[in-house]
Amino acid sequence: MNNEPSTISYTMNRLNQLFASKKDNLLSIYYTAGYPALNTTVDIAEALEKAGADFLEVGFPYSDPVADGPTIQHSSEQALINGMTLDHLFEELTELRKRVTIPILLMGYFNPIAQYGIERFCKKAAELGVDGVIVPDLPMYEYEALYSTHFINNNLSNIFLVTPQTSSDRIRKIDELSNSFIYLLSSSSITGGSLQLTNSIEDYYKRIKAMELKNPTIIGFGISDNATFTKACEYANGAIVGSKFVKLLAEDGYMEKIPAFIQSMR
Amino acid sequence: MKYGVNEHGYYGDFGGAYIPEMLYPNVEELRQQYLNIINDPDFKAEFDDLLKNYVGRPSPLYHAKRYSEKYGANIFFKREDLNHTGSHKINNAIGQILLAKRLGKKRIIAETGAGQHGVATATVCALMGIECVVYMGEIDMARQAPNVSRMKMLGATVRPASSGSKTLKDATNEALRDWIANPVDTHYIIGSVVGPYPYPDMVARFQSIISEETKKQLVEHTGKELPEYVLACVGGGSNAMGMFYHFLDNEQVKLVAVEAAGKGVDSGHSAATTFLGHEGVLHGSRTILMQTPDGQVVEPYSISAGLDYPGIGPQHAYLYKINRAQYVSVTDDEAMKAGLLCSQMEGIIPAIESSHALAQLEKMKFNLTDNVVICLSGRGDKDLDTFIKYFNY
Numbered sequence: 001m002n003n004e005p006s007t008i009s010y011t012m013n014r015l016n017q018l019f020a021s022k023k024d025n026l027l028s029i030y031y032t033a034g035y036p037a038l039n040t041t042v043d044i045a046e047a048l049e050k051a052g053a054d055f056l057e058v059g060f061p062y063s064d065p066v067a068d069g070p071t072i073q074h075s076s077e078q079a080l081i082n083g084m085t086l087d088h089l090f091e092e093l094t095e096l097r098k099r100v101t102i103p104i105l106l107m108g109y110f111n112p113i114a115q116y117g118i119e120r121f122c123k124k125a126a127e128l129g130v131d132g133v134i135v136p137d138l139p140m141y142e143y144e145a146l147y148s149t150h151f152i153n154n155n156l157s158n159i160f161l162v163t164p165q166t167s168s169d170r171i172r173k174i175d176e177l178s179n180s181f182i183y184l185l186s187s188s189s190i191t192g193g194s195l196q197l198t199n200s201i202e203d204y205y206k207r208i209k210a211m212e213l214k215n216p217t218i219i220g221f222g223i224s225d226n227a228t229f230t231k232a233c234e235y236a237n238g239a240i241v242g243s244k245f246v247k248l249l250a251e252d253g254y255m256e257k258i259p260a261f262i263q264s265m266r
Numbered sequence: 267m268k269y270g271v272n273e274h275g276y277y278g279d280f281g282g283a284y285i286p287e288m289l290y291p292n293v294e295e296l297r298q299q300y301l302n303i304i305n306d307p308d309f310k311a312e313f314d315d316l317l318k319n320y321v322g323r324p325s326p327l328y329h330a331k332r333y334s335e336k337y338g339a340n341i342f343f344k345r346e347d348l349n350h351t352g353s354h355k356i357n358n359a360i361g362q363i364l365l366a367k368r369l370g371k372k373r374i375i376a377e378t379g380a381g382q383h384g385v386a387t388a389t390v391c392a393l394m395g396i397e398c399v400v401y402m403g404e405i406d407m408a409r410q411a412p413n414v415s416r417m418k419m420l421g422a423t424v425r426p427a428s429s430g431s432k433t434l435k436d437a438t439n440e441a442l443r444d445w446i447a448n449p450v451d452t453h454y455i456i457g458s459v460v461g462p463y464p465y466p467d468m469v470a471r472f473q474s475i476i477s478e479e480t481k482k483q484l485v486e487h488t489g490k491e492l493p494e495y496v497l498a499c500v501g502g503g504s505n506a507m508g509m510f511y512h513f514l515d516n517e518q519v520k521l522v523a524v525e526a527a528g529k530g531v532d533s534g535h536s537a538a539t540t541f542l543g544h545e546g547v548l549h550g551s552r553t554i555l556m557q558t559p560d561g562q563v564v565e566p567y568s569i570s571a572g573l574d575y576p577g578i579g580p581q582h583a584y585l586y587k588i589n590r591a592q593y594v595s596v597t598d599d600e601a602m603k604a605g606l607l608c609s610q611m612e613g614i615i616p617a618i619e620s621s622h623a624l625a626q627l628e629k630m631k632f633n634l635t636d637n638v639v640i641c642l643s644g645r646g647d648k649d650l651d652t653f654i655k656y657f658n659y
């Protein structure tokens with residue numbers, strides 16, 4: 001915490017390179033590491049890259065995922081039963097950059113990171129080729145005041161969420177603190193809902209678009225098919241599919257079904 | 267206040283507001299408004315009136331004579347069990363419903379463990395004519411069935427929390443998820459001094475009436491404002507914080523917080539947070555919680571549903587760390603015995619939660635002149651089934 005502010009030393013990571021070269025229809029996939037089984041994280045990532053996903057969010061499980069709906073709650077519970085821990089995940093990820101080139105984010109709740117040690121977590125993730133982190137329960141004040149140097153020093157992008165209720169002032173501040181993209185929620189909801197386009201939500205997307213933020217925006221929560229993906233891409237640079245993909249992982253022969261799944265979104 | 271919260275919601279290293287962005291607008295609105303509202307004279311007048319005429323405050327400070335003889339000190343019970351709805355939880359529920367009304371909220375959600383907070387919340391919602399949804403772990407619904415019926419009769423909807431350990435922490439998760447999905451018109455009445463800032467401070471203020479009254483009542487009984495000891499049980503810690511609040515700055519008053527050891531601190535079936543926990547984040551605040559080395563929350567155990575929680579409020583974590591209060595633990599067996607003893611020596615059937623505080627008396631050494639106040643946080647009606655089964659009556 002006594003480190004010099006190091007925004008200066010920040011260099012482009014894979015996320016920045018991706019957003020510099022591709023501005024539309026970016027497709028990201030979320031899945032929970034350790035679900036349906038251990039030692040599948042890199043296999044799934046490789047298959048998703050081959051199938052055409054642009055970047056990935058690898059969830060690490062937590063016992064009390066308050067921002068998640070039943071599908072991701074279940075995958076987290078099962079992953080924990082299977083024995084997934086941050087230590088184990090990092091072990092699986094030692095192979096990551098031998099097999100996968102697209103940007104990878106880790107997504108999970110704050111307490112497991114805090115126990116692992118925040119600085120140690122950031123170092124380890126960066127070392128393995130992770131590009132960013134999404135920690136839904138690490139809000140802006142706590143991030144900025146207490147932890148941001150560890151992220152910045154390790155060239156990890158911290159991704160903030162924005163909802164229709166987030167004020168414009170706060171969005172500006174989030175834009176300032178972000179250095180890869182901003183995660184727009186289509187509504188204030190937990191994961192696993194479905195995108196409903198009401199007038200007020202379109203107004204919200206338009207309002208964000210009109211703000212001309214310096215960071216790209218990606219829409220998440222409730223994206224589950226071609227229609228919702230296409231709609232989201234009208235207002236943002238891309239979208240994230242989570243629960244729908246986690247459901248696919250519950251099916252037999254899911255590895256073979258990944259290419260068709262990705263095709264069906266686009 | 268020396269031990270109070272700072273402007274960012276921290277007590278030393280503990281507290282803060284570790285919440286997803288979806289909860290930020292609601293929590294921020296509260297943070298900006300809560301002090302203005304609760305310091306407003308109209309609010310105070312309405313709060314005081316309801317506490318007096320609806321809850322039945324001040325609750326008596328009872329000099330327990332047979333207990334005093336037995337333990338060799340002046341033992342006083344602060345009778346929160348005599349409040350309307352049977353526990354201290356109503357103090358906070360009244361405060362928060364008045365606040366919710368002033369914030370223009372149309373719908374109330376709450377979590378409950380023993381059901382006492384759920385009943386208190388359902389009660390104040392009936393009083394104000396506001397819709398009420400209470401989340402309760404499936405296991406707790408079974409072991410506190412009378413309170414489920416009471417909530418329903420009061421017009422509340424009780425929704426079972428069937429994820430995780432199916433107890434209080436999971437009910438809290440479900441309530442938080444509900445709040446995320448209802449970001450505009452809903453207020454979440456948290457039942458203890460837990461959760462993101464400003465909840466721990468706000469709930470402590472509403473419960474501080476316990477120690478405010480105690481100080482005055484002690485003068486009547488003893489001629490002195492300050493006792494030697496103050497004892498209370500700790501689930502999340504709201505009755506304890508209310509009981510400690512106005513004594514915190516009086517360093518000579520020894521504060522004793524009693525956690526639930528369940529089948530024993532080292533048995534693997536316990537809820538003794540300060541003994542078994544480590545620093546981390548639970549339900550929006552940095553505190554001490556029971557967890558695995560990998561940061562997964564451990565499922566606690568206590569015979570008492572109200573103490574069956576893997577964390578404590580952040581202010582308690584702070585008081586523990588700086589040694590301003592002493593944290594001890596009492597097993598199921600010790601608590602059940604103490605509940606029976608209080609019934610048969612003082613004619614008061616205490617809640618199993620409160621029985622934990624009573625059991626601590628067995629382990630302490632007093633001087634004859636010591637004044638000792640125990641927060642009798644609730645009555646045992648809801649626990650009769652558990653008592654009867656335990657003692658094979």
Ligand SMILES: Cc1ncc(COP(=O)(O)O)c(C=O)c1O
Nearest residue numbers: 382501502503504505572619644
């Ligand atoms: C009678 C009684 N005492 C104590 C508690 C524990 O809560 P807290 O630690 O917030 O006082 C409860 C909780 O349900 C209760 O019903």
